[in-house]
Amino acid sequence: MNGSGHYPGPPAYGHQYAQNIQQGHQYPQPGKSDAHAQNTVVMAQPAASHTVVIQPPTSTPRPSSYLGLAIFVTICCNLPIGIIAIIVSLCSGCAADENNMDSARLRGKISMGLSITGIILTIGGAIAVILYFTVLVKAAVTTVGAVVG
Numbered sequence: 001m002n003g004s005g006h007y008p009g010p011p012a013y014g015h016q017y018a019q020n021i022q023q024g025h026q027y028p029q030p031g032k033s034d035a036h037a038q039n040t041v042v043m044a045q046p047a048a049s050h051t052v053v054i055q056p057p058t059s060t061p062r063p064s065s066y067l068g069l070a071i072f073v074t075i076c077c078n079l080p081i082g083i084i085a086i087i088v089s090l091c092s093g094c095a096a097d098e099n100n101m102d103s104a105r106l107r108g109k110i111s112m113g114l115s116i117t118g119i120i121l122t123i124g125g126a127i128a129v130i131l132y133f134t135v136l137v138k139a140a141v142t143t144v145g146a147v148v149g
Helices: 014-023 069-076 079-097 101-148
Strands: none
Touching: 069 079, 069 101, 079 101
16 A cells, blocks of 8 residues: 555566567566566467358248147057158158258148047047946846846
């Protein structure tokens, strides 16, 4: 701290010091006199190069392939229809990779339709089995009641 109550700023090295750094000359280290200077050479680093990546514009977003839905149908509902839906869904992804968005969109919709069909068939089958056994049990109870009574 100096007499005015302020801390002194960084030492001024002057214009010559900055020139020596830029030209790669030897220079004294800060805080030491020239008599005690070490032989230090500062080399300028090469400028950073910039790489520009140009991507082709994508006018339409990638359509959904409904792969998740197809996998769900395969595991939880209807194995044969689910497998077909997965295959069509993967074909949709391949068409999108080839930038054929119309074909990818069509195959995605087919995959979704197959998946929904598998869900509906499974629910319908479950209802049919429940009704069949309900009617069958009711008929059996009626028959047993007639024989006993």
